Amino acid sequence: MSTERPKYDPSSIEPKWQARWEQEKTFEARRHPGRPKAYILDMFPYPSGSGLHVGHPEGYTATDIVARYQRMRGVDVLHPMGWDSFGLPAEQHAIETGTHPAQTTAKNIATFKRQLKSLGFSYDWSRELATTDEAYVRWTQWIFLKLFQRGLAYQAELPVNWCPALGTVLANEEVIDGKSERGGHPVVRLPLRQWTLRITAYADRLAQELQGLDWPETKEKQVHWIGxxxxxxxxxxxxxxxxxxxxxxxxxxxxxxxxxxxxxxxxxxxxxxxxxxxxxxxxxxxxxxxxxxxxxxxxxxxxxxxxxxxxxxxxxxxxxxxxxxxxxxxxxxxxxxxxxxxxxxxxxxxxxxxxxxxxxxxxxxxxxxxxxxxxxxxxxxxxxxxxxxxxxxxxxxxxxxxxxxxxxxxxxxxxxxxxxRLRDWVFSRQRYWGEPIPVYFPVELPAGSTDPRKHPHTVRYDQPIAVAESELPVRLPELEDFKPSDDPAGPLSRALDWRFFQKDGKWFARETNTMPQWAGSCWYYLRFIDPHNTQAAFSKEAYDAWMPVDLYVGGSEHAVLHLLYARFWHKVLFDCGVVSHPEPFGKLVHQGMILGENNEKMSKSRGNVVNPDEVVQRHGADSLRVYEMFMGPLEAVKPWQTQGVTGVRRFLDRAWNTLAFVREEPGAAEAPLDEESLRLLHKTVKKVGEDIEALRLNTAVSALMILTNRLADIPRVPLETARTFALLLSPFAPHLAEELWERLGATKSLAYEPWPSYDPALTVDDVVEMGVQVNGKMRSKVKLRRDATEADVRAAIANDPNVLAHTQGKTEKKFVYVPGRIINLVVG
RNA sequence: GCCGCGGUAGCCCAACCUGGUAGAGGCGCUGCGUUCAGAACGCAGAGGUUGCGGGUUCGACUCCCGCCCGCGGUACCA
Known part of the structure; x- marks a missing residue:
């Protein structure tokens, strides 16, 4: 064959199209009057220091496929991404190295972003946000004030697991046999003043309003949790x-x-x-x-x-x-x-x-x-x-x-x-790297004391005062030293100039507890609809344009906590008149975990971690995307198989070799498609569309493979067929599809090209092979028209020796004929 | 213990919803072609009592009942 032809080379194709999409702002979400909309959301990641693992792209690819498919169907799509960037590891790193958590966080976000971009996801990056952004924290605190004003945030003395050696409060899971999981230091149960959210006031609504949602078994888990x-x-x-x-x-x-x-x-x-x-x-x-x-x-x-x-x-x-x-x-x-x-x-x-x-x-x-x-x-x-x-x-x-x-x-x-069974939500953490709780307290000074930073004083925790909305956000103070102290009030209590301030000649003390990591993720889906708004958390217009979330994909580890907390906040905002739906997430899907090649959970200690960067380098993002979808049902737990990636790579190679040069073949434009291939094409268009809508992405990929194998077999692929194939492939392997599309004569991206349609009449065969049973056992086969009559069938099998061998000398008791399906002779 | 999900070829998985020829696709394996040889590629092929037992039916991987095994969640919530 022509050795001049370039090979499929993802390492040159993929950066080319990623740059093109970025430059042309292809995926910026825009709302057009009169069009349907789809808000397609991933659970945003915590940007850890170790970067992306192959589990992340699983759900992200699934939503990306749906997003790309919907755009081609003329639907306005909102598909954003951001960072759940407060969290313990950055703070722990700060304690160990003195690096400010903000620095660590920025670095980790940069890595995650580079990795996600290399996979060609069609996010609207202009809406990127991080929960640590001051502009975001401002509105997180604003929502907290709503809770506070409604009496849903209150202080209580609660027993916590305090570890003096580590200088921190530990979660129940972090305490083993009265000692800290890390280090084995003694842990004491200590009553400590905590901010608590009255989620129990919403218990019945949280349980009952699950009913209309298109969610998996997660609903039962939440009902059980609420108890x-x-x-x-x-x-x-x-x-x-x-x-x-x-x-x-x-x-x-x-x-x-x-x-x-x-x-x-x-x-x-x-x-x-x-x-x-x-x-x-x-x-x-x-x-x-x-x-x-x-x-x-x-x-x-x-x-x-x-x-x-x-x-x-x-x-x-x-x-x-x-x-x-x-x-x-x-x-x-x-x-x-x-x-x-x-x-x-x-x-x-x-x-x-x-x-x-x-x-x-x-x-x-x-x-x-x-x-x-x-x-x-x-x-x-x-x-x-x-x-x-x-x-x-x-x-x-x-x-x-x-x-x-x-x-x-x-x-x-x-x-x-x-x-x-549900308890109120303990909402304060004795930590640095979290949203400050926007509350302060009067300070009482005994005679002789003038400055609480130096003199004895009493903080009146029983008289919390909300920070004025106009003063939000309450920023974190700069600290040199993030180390915990032996004071359970947390590191912020050491920032004396931040903590104490004077107003109208009186001293006040800020709250030194911060919010838990859950806070930011409780409402990020609302900020995505209007991320740059400086006057409000989001506008009503943006809300009406995009909410509610139509598809939400993320791990089932968040089945209870995150999804319950977010629903709770949403309902409070609903009661405040800020949102107009009682529930935020219409359809929910949990992607299954990807195990290591040895069928065990991927972990550094097991040495079975697969790095997506390496797969991209070796086979390209498209191969990684298609493989992850092809592994099995989205919701299933399934093991990684390196050989499986190779198989998918071969599929993309074959698609390239079969279709990339069709236009250069003389007469391609007029080449006819044989009837059987034409029927297969229409069946594939139908199946891929239906499979995407039902998130059966593994079988959609399979259908594309079948079509590719067929097209590779026929002597000449018509140009129109090749173009249709590129469109069908594009949600799954967008870079390759764009490249094919261009080689087939297009001058602009296929991202908004109409999704191919099919002729229903061509999706069913008119001649089918049916099994012939005698007493329920398969004895023969016969090819007949789908609309054959019983008389046709009888004629067709009358002389079939395989049938006669079992019916000879017996009388017919029943003749079962299901057109297109089966023939069963019951004899006795 | 309880709740949920699953068990189909050596492996990953289709078919199960809506009963109708057990196989779509991929990996691996065997043979052939190609090659000096291998890789890659192409062609052909082998391989299964559908976890077990019972029931319904003309017909069960599919529906029903009982068990076994695996995974996930939850765990004295009165």
Whole structure:
């Protein structure tokens, strides 16, 4: 063949087209009146120091394909990218090297941006933003003030995991066996003033408004996380005391089966109710538990532990004396931190009762008969009929619950109550590299003190004052030293000139806690619609033009936290009238993780990390993109196969060799396409379009491969066919497609070229081969027109020896003929 | 334990939604062509009791029931 022809060379084609797109601002999002819009969003990355890994381009390629496809269909597309750039690693790096986190962050962003650009994604880079930008922080703080003004941001004393050696507060996951995961330093549980967001006020809406969303199983995860349970709060009198012990139960119908009470080790009444003779043991037990993190408490305690306090509660109806125990399986942070124990009908209570020899009384019976619990090996938790329960006797469980609650409410002994597993969101971090919380407090100076930076003073944390909107953003102070101190107030407390200021002759102190990394990602999708607005977070026009997000793709590790937090903020903004949809993300897809070649999670320590830069260098961005889509279903977890990339590279090579020179062939413009190839072409146009819309990108690639193989086989490819192919390929391998498009005679980018259409009549074959079964077993095949009649079929198979061999001497019982599908002779 | 997803050729995966000839595509393997030889390329080919057991049906990878295995999430939330 003509050896003069250039080979497919992605290393020259790809930079050429990337430069062209950038220069011509091809992908700047513009809204045209009357056109449909699509807001196609990736979860923006945290720009880590190690750069992009092959997992990033998976979701990004999928959205890019959809974005490019939609543009070709005449849809206005918003497809932005930015950086979730606050975060611990940059701060940790600062502590170790003294490099300012802003510097590290800028450097990492530059690397990420270069890598993403090398993959040819069609982002509108003019909308790039970073959560660390002051212009962005300003509006993050503005939203915080909205929460604060609505009473949804409040301060509370909460126990945290404080590690004095590291000088930091640790997440539960970072504490193992009472020691820090990193370094093994002791960790103490310490109550600390924290900003908290009242997400529980939105619990029901967050659960219910999931219903209309096109989301995967993530919806169930969120519902479970929110964990609504309905029940009652009941007050138990304490023997010999004025106070009551309030408990929460979902089974008020089992009240008569309560044989003892259990309170959490952190219960406020514990100290005062424990009797002198039990005091020592109870307090020792409490101390042993309280120092543990929640994780350890729940993970390590398979067998129940606890102590009797010596105190008794009185049953609100029967007046029976119920011993009060303390045990760590009762959590201080859920419900009221106290329970009534009904061992016959609750697994945990049953276990505890057996461990400590407490009585088990049956009050719910499957058959209404009375049973002896002595031989029971487990609790009966199913619904049944109330027994040994006075006025409830004979009632089914649901009725008994309702009856008991009304009774309690009537007598003033308890109330109906809905309880959530979801807790309010601890929103402050004792860190430097985060958004300052835009709040300050009055400072009181005792006589003789004039300057809180030098003299003793009291900060009135109980009187928080919102920073005026006009003064936003509150910027981070410059620090030389990012090291934590032994003060849990965090590094900002050392920036005295920043922290303390005077106004109208009075001293005030700024909040020294910062926001968690989640804050910035809670609303970035809103800033993308109007990223340069200096008057507002975004304009109403921009909102109406682009919102809501039509497709949101990102990892399922964010299924609960990020996606719940963002929805929460959105709903608050909805209530403020700032946004006009109750939900921000219409359709959500989680891409599956890409494993290493050895089928294990990619990690440096396993030595199985694939670097996308190397793949791009070797085979080009188009090969990487197409391979990642071809690996398997987008949502599936799948292993990397280096040989697979080679296979895709061969496909692109073949496409190049088959199509790049079509125009130079004499007579290409008039060359006819044989009927079978024509049908395949139309089938492919149909399938690729449908597959993109359903995000079945693996099978779309496969369809393109089939078409390529066919075109490579026919003697001459017509120019129009080659042009159609380039358009079909372009969302997947945009650089190669643009290059082909140009070689086939175009002078401008194909980015807005109309997506090819197809003739439905050509997408079905009129002659099909059908299987012929006898009694359901395949015996032969026959080629017939799709619209063949039963008589045609009978004629066609009448003399088929393979069929006759199995029907000879038998009588036909049934003749099944599904046109285009199957023929089945049932004989006997 | 509970919830979710999955199990098809040596490997990655189609076909399952909507039952109808088990195979689209890629990798690997075998043979042939090409080559001094290899790589690349081209052509041809082999390879499966669809995790197991039962049910429904003329017909089950597909639908239903029960189990086994793998992965992810969650874990004493009263």
């Amino acid at each position: 609504r349970s309905e029940g009652a709060e009941v007050d138990f009198a304490l023997e010999g005391r004025g106070e009551k012990l309030r408990i929460f139960t979902t089974r008020p119908d089992t009240l008569f089966g309560a044989t003892y009470m259990v309170i959490a080790p952190e219960h406020p009444l514990l100290e005062s109710l424990v009797t002198p003779e039990h005091r020592q043991k109870v307090l020792a037990y409490r101390d042993s538990v309280v120092s543990k993190s929640d994780m350890d408490r729940t993970a390590l305690t398979k067998t129940k532990t606890g102590e009797f306090t010596g105190a008794y509660a009185l049953h609100p109806i029967s007046g029976a004396r119920l011993p009060i125990w303390v045990a760590d399986f009762v959590l201080g942070s859920y419900g009221t931190g106290a329970i009534m124990s009904v061992p016959a009908h609750d697994e945990r209570d049953f276990e505890f009762a057996r461990a400590f020899g407490l009585p088990v009384v049956e009050v719910v019976s499957p058959d209404g008969q009375l049973h002896d619990t002595a031989s029971w090996t487990e609790a009966v938790t199913a619904d049944g009929v109330a027994v040994r329960s006075g006025f409830l006797d004979g009632q089914r469980t649901p009725d008994a619950k309702a009856t008991m609650i009304s009774h309690l409410e009537q007598k003033g002994l308890g109330t109906r109550r809905v309880q959530y």
